[in-house]
Amino acid sequence: MKRKTLILLLLSCIAFPFLASCAQGEKTEAAYPVADNGDGTFKNPVIWADVPDLCLTRVDDTYYMVSTTMHMTPGIPVMRSYDLVNWEIISYCYPRLEDRDENALKNGKSDYSWGSWASNIRYDKELKRFFVITACQTTDKSYFFSTDDIENGAWHMNVTEKCYDPGLLFEEGESGNKRWVLYGQQNQHYREIFVDKNTFDVTLGPERLWKETCDHENKAGVWVEGAQSIKVGDYYYLFMIALRDGRTQIVWRGKDVNDPDSWEARRVFFHGQIQDKEGKDVMPSSGIAQGGIVSTPDGNWYALLFQDNGAVGRIPVLIPVQWTEDHWPVLGNQGVAVDEILPMPGNPQKQKTNIVTSDEFNNDAKRLIISDKELGTGVTAGLSVKQINDLFEKANGDWKKYAESIEENEYGYNGSNLKLQWQWNHNPNNNLWSLTDRKGWLRLKSGVLANNIRDARNTLTQRTFGPTSSASTLIDVSQLKDGDVTGIAAFANQYGFVGVTMQQGQKYIIMQRAQKKDDTGGQTMEKVPMEGNKVLLKVDCDFGYDKKDEAYFYYSSDNGKTWDRIGDTLKMVYDWPDFMGYRFGLFYFSTRQPGGCADFDYFRVDNKISGLK
Secondary structure, three states, rough: OOOOOOOOOOOOOOHHHHHHHOOOOOOOOOOEEEOEEEOOOOEEOOOOOOOOOEEEEOOOOOEEEEEOOEEOOOOEEEEEEEEOOOOOOOEEOOOOOOOOOOHHHHOOOOOOOEEEEEEEEEEOOOOOOOEEEEEEEEEEEEEEEEEEEOOOOEEEEEEEEEOOOEEEEEEEEOOEEEEEEEEEEEEEEEEEEEEEEEEEOEOOOEEEEEOOOOOOOOOOOOEEEEEEEEEEEEEEEEEEEEOOOOOHHHHHHHHOOOOOOOOOEEEEEEEEEEEEOOOOEEOOOOOEEEEEEEEOOOOOOOEEEEEEEEOOEEEEEEEEEEEEEOOOOEEEOOOOEEEEEEEEEOOOOOOOOOEEEEOOOOOOOOOOOOEEHOOOOOOOOOOOOHHHHHHHHHOOOOHHHHHHHHHHOOOOOOOOOOOOEEEEOOOOOHHHEEHHHHHHHHEEOOOEEEEEEHHHHOOOOOOOOOEEEEEEEEEEEEOOOEEEEEEEEEOOOOOOOEEEEOOOOEEEEEEEEEEOOOOOOEEEEEEEEEEEEEEEEEEEEEEOOOOOEEEEEEEOOOOOOEEEEEOOOOOOOOOOOOOOEEEEEEEEOOOOOOOOEEEEEEEEEEOOOOOOO
């Protein structure tokens, strides 16, 4: 493909108006992904984006959902819906889980594939308080979070013994509520939960064995996990995912938590796919499972489970639930399929799904107080680019001394408020990013060195979504230093990005990608000389109904009217160690010296892609 040198002159009286109009372009308010058809029906998957290990509950007429976060922060997104179809992110349970090196990409350590797993949410009517539990693979602990204001916080945190894939079970009683957590892989255990009603501190009772071997339908060697529990009528129901017979949702039931031997025979109650009106599988996969059931205010029941769907991640599927005469739940079409198009569970809400959104970086979001430790904290200025350079010079080659000065107050609030759709790859250093240094721009600042994008602090991410999604940005690279790299990525273990690098005083637009699993350094597939200081970049993701899972990379020299493709195709792969769907990522890192910065004018998403021109 013929390449031309990109000419974008910062100081040109011709180019400057073009760049200003680009920066002041019309806001994109579309919300993604979309499942509400607008005609009283919705289309499965109900969220075509990565919301893994989900758990939901209802309080009055409002549904709340949490899911796995792993190494992303802030952690444990809390989502809200009034119709089970349109979901919005309203909060997070923690700004950071721990301050260890693994959580912050320090000293060669990372939290990829670890962090918090399988969060679970329930509402305690006696205490009028939401409780969330998660298990952390990094620390081998569990964390309880609770709040009486789920949207505005703050959340109170307690650390307890680790409960793998925990499921909360709350029961109202005349003498007060009883609370348990059921958890485990294959061997299932349970503990009673005790809550101090003054401090809301949580402690756990002794561990008790629930089942030593959790098979189902008399099948041996079936691995189960992902416990979620609920009481309906006289029965407790325990839902789990079976992993080694295709992904299958299974259920137990009983009337006494402390007498598991009395619980009735296990039943497979969903083992199927999404099907169209002709009965054909729409999105074949290894199965749909792991989640729970919830009632609507008018007495209907639904299950929300996830489907493994390739590189986009684990996507929620909404399934109607019927009850047999002897009180067993049956999902979808007799447990073997769920319809692609279904009636809305209730009156559609006005607020549509906004799991992914565009951002003009105007710093107009409200400050979210996530942790009760943040109450009463004020604004710390962060560090300007000049201050970073001054600290580096003052350290006179003493990198340890310099690092300590950069890390001082690295978690302090810097006056910048991002939209809730954003999560950082690992704990950010709040000294090294800002929405206030340059009004209307996101500034990522260089304060520490990194070898590659996988090592870089302060990579800002949002979910990709299917069947196709696109993200673009305008970057000012006028303050890059030699060895610096910035751009927009399809971010995962096998990443790809389009960006700008500075080498011996010359800027280049590059497309780079990993060549295989764990290839953190990657390889530059194409390099185009660049003049000027601003550039438009774009990533297109084509997931498709057939798991095409390809990403393409572009730059534009005419205000986005046309896009030149650069490099080759990234084959996206969902795999360990990240074990999460691909993210759009805005990044900047330095390989040689600190003290530069990259400014992002906006982030704009769309559900249409350019195609392979």
